[in-house]
Each structure stands twice: as C-alpha cells, then as structure tokens.
Amino acid sequence: MKKIITGIIFSTVLIAGTVSAEEDKQDYVSVESDLYETVRLIEDTEYEYTNESGEKALIQDEYAEKRLVEVDESLENGDEETTEKLVDDYNEHIEEVERNLEEAKETGDDISEVETTISEKTEKRSENLLALLEREDLPEQAKAGVSKAIENKANAMERRLEARERAEERPNREKERAEERSNRERERAEERSNREEERAEERSNREEERAEERSNRERERAEERSNRERQRAEERSNRERERAEERSNRERERAEERSNRERQRAEESNEVREQEEVEQIEPGNRSEGRGNQEKNGAPQNAGRQ
C-alpha cells in the first residue's frame, strides 16, 4: 500500500514538473542562447523601422519587460556581468520610453491610451523591481541600476495619474466635442436650408419676372397685330369706298349717256313725228311739190334724207 501511495506522489510530482518546464520554455530566449544576440538585433531593427512615437514607446516598454525577466535568469545563473548589463539595458529602455512619450506629446499625438498601458505595466513591474532590490546576490552596480529604475517607476506613476485624469476627462471632452460637432452640423444644416430657401425665392422671382416679360411681349404683339388689322381694315374700307365711288361715277356717266341717248332718240322721234304730222297736214303741197320735183328730175324722198 505504502509503495502504491509513494508511486502516485512521485508520478504527480513528475507530471507537475514537466508541465512547469513546458510553460517556462515558451516565454523568452535565454541570455545564454546562441541566438540571444540575434534576437536583440531583431529587436533593434524592429524599433528602428517603427516611426510613430507612441508605438515606439510601447515597443521599448515591452523590451524593458523582457530585460527584467532576463535579469532574473542571469541572477539565477550567477552571471553578475550580464545581470549588470541587463539592468543598464532595462533603464535605457525605460529612458527611451520616456523620450518617445515626450516626442509624441510634442507632435500633438493623442497618447493617453499608450500612457495608460505603459503606466499599468510599470506598476506591475514595480513589485519585481522591489523584490530584486532585496536580493542579496544582486551586484552593487546592478542595485544602483534597480534603484534608478524604481525612481523612474515613481515618475511613471505620476504620468499614469496624469494619464488617468486625462482618460477620465476624455469622455467629457468627447461629449463636448460631440456636442460641438452636432451644433456645427445643425448650423450647417440651417445655413444650407436658408441658402436653399433663398435660392428657391430667387428662382420664383426670376420666373415671375420672366412670366411678366412674356405677358408684356404678348400684349405688345397683340396690340401690334390689332393695329395692323385696323390699318388693313381701313385700307380695305378706303379701297372699297374708292371702288364704290368709281362704280357710282361710272354708273352715273352710263346713266347720263343713256339719258343723252334717250333724249336724242326722243328728239329724233319727235322730229320724225313732227315731219309726219307736217306731211299729213300738207298733202297737196306735197303732191305739188312732188310734181315739181319729178319735173325737175329730183328723187321723191330727197327731203327725208
């Protein structure tokens, strides 16, 4: 029974140990690895090719975190020289974080989120730094470096507070900005609507003016037409009157001619009647006269001709 219990305990310890070793393996590249320097060069290049100051600050903060883990490892290995170098590197990274944050502020970037992230991480790391400072195996030079790092952390705390305040102010500022935006949009909408109303009024006025002009032109044309027709009617009437006068003159002349002719005819017929009457009244005279005429060889009806 004892053997079985011992076996179970031993197996549990073994399994736990294996799991723990697996977890440790994943996090970072050991300072003793052949590839450690290559990884550091990759870090340098990644930083070199990053332009945005906020992003650069985040990168340096991440590297600082790595260095702290590596400090722990090098202390465990008893490698004082590497520990000191890594503490220096840690502080350089933190200084670079500060420098980038300042740069970002100068360029006017909104880095409140970056500052909050960095401050939170720094606060978490402060416990590790204090624990490190209490370690007896920490070399003196490294101790000074860690103290400096703790001082930097205090600055970072201040920054975190500032960032938090700014973050708290942010919703109000955003609300104000939103209100300002909404007011501006409303004003713009009003301006737009006013402009459109004005344009509509102008359009309507212009159309009214055009309608009036059109109506005036049509009235003028109608008047012109009516004048022209009146003139034509007058001319027609004048022409007809003249024609009527001509006709009447012609008829009068014809009537005069007819009357003259009838009068002539009447005069001629009167003359004939008078002659006949004369002939009837004086037949003897006539036969005598005829005998005279026959004697003289004159034609009988010469007097008629």
Add this chain to the structure above:
Amino acid sequence: MRFKSLLMVLLILTFVGLYGCSQDDVTKSEHAENETKSSEQELATQEILYENTEWDIKVYETSDWMLDKEVTGESFNVTFEKDLLKAIVTIIPNEKSFDEIKQELQVGAGNVSIEEEKEDFLAFKNERKETIRTDIYLKQEGDYTGIISFMTPESDWEINQEKIETFKGNIDLF
C-alpha cells in the same frame, strides 16, 4: 643577273609574308591575354564588402549595401543595410536543429504571425501597428549553422524581394 634580282624579290616577299603572319599570331595571343585579363578584372571588380576569416564569411560588394555592425561572442553576428532593408548574418555552432532555431527566433521576435515556413526558411510578420516582415534563411555546413535574416517594413517587402535575392547570392558562408 635577271634571275638573281627575281630571286631577291621573292625572298623579300617571303620575309614580308612571314613577318605579317608572326604579327597576326602576336595580335591573337595579345587578344587572348586581354580576354584573360578582363575576366580576372571582372573577378577583381566584385570587391569584398566584408570578410571574416575566423568565422569563414565573405560578403561581396552589392550596390548600395553597407556594413552596419558586427557583434561577436559565443556566436557571430554581422548586420548590413540598404535603405529600409536590414540583413542580419548569424553564425552559431551546429548544436540546434533548424526547427529549434526557427522556434527560438519566433519566440524572441515576440507577437508574430507566420507567413511562410519551409525546412530551411521561415517568414513572419510582427503584430504591430507598423508591421515589419522578417525572412529567415538557414544553412548548415560542418560544425556551424548560418542564419541570414532580412527585415523590412511590410509595405516595402515586395519591392525589396530582388534586393534580398541579390544580396543573399553575394554572401559566401563557410
């Protein structure tokens, strides 16, 4: 008398002909010499940009590539750059497999996404606002493993492809 003078003329013509032929041979040999010289010159014009006999590495001059820095220790690292393109040449003792090397470099690079992986090649991009692409070529020879890592902003990677290939061809390892 006439025969003698004719003989003399023939002799002179023969000498002139022989001299001409010998001159032609000289020209030909000079030309061949020139050709050899020019090929030698060609080799000579491919000047060496960097050489380290201890680690057995020779990098030939490639247009506008510059030596950046050299880090030696247990392993050997030398970096070169051209515009926004960096080459890190690493030589380490032949103790790790390619898979271990790739795994370790990937862990060291932090939060990355793998773009391509072959037995002797790994490409990844970091998961950041300004993405950087890293192409890693591996070569094992004797007691050492050579690692050539090219890094460039992702936006420039396409146009840097040819430069990467050319420079890789001018790195003579082991």
